[in-house]
Amino acid sequence: MQTEEMKLDGNALGGMMLELFGVEMTTASSTCRSCGAVEQMACVDVYVHAPGTVVRCRHCESVLMKVVRAPSRTWLDLGGVRVLELPG
Numbered sequence: 603m604q605t606e607e608m609k610l611d612g613n614a615l616g617g618m619m620l621e622l623f624g625v626e627m628t629t630a631s632s633t634c635r636s637c638g639a640v641e642q643m644a645c646v647d648v649y650v651h652a653p654g655t656v657v658r659c660r661h662c663e664s665v666l667m668k669v670v671r672a673p674s675r676t677w678l679d680l681g682g683v684r685v686l687e688l689p690g
């Protein structure tokens with residue numbers, strides 16, 4: 603499987619983000635710490651076949667977010683996000 607074939611859009615995160623944050627997150631905006639681009643979470647690049655889930659900036663390909671889940675816990679790394687703006 604090629605890397606491009608493993609790439610999904612941010613809608614692939616919808617269910618997991620709703621579970622983690624308790625709110626609909628696909629319309630939330632994230633600011634990339636690396637390039638400063640602001641995108642709705644629905645418009646980021648998502649790789650679900652990495653170890654865990656990796657979310658990359660569509661503009662500079664920097665890692666915005668990593669999510670690793672185990673049966674009893676979740677690790678959430680938001681180190682590549684400067685600002686996460688939630689609607690409402």
Ligand SMILES: [Zn+2]
Binds near residue numbers: 636637659660662663
């Ligand atoms: Zn970026």
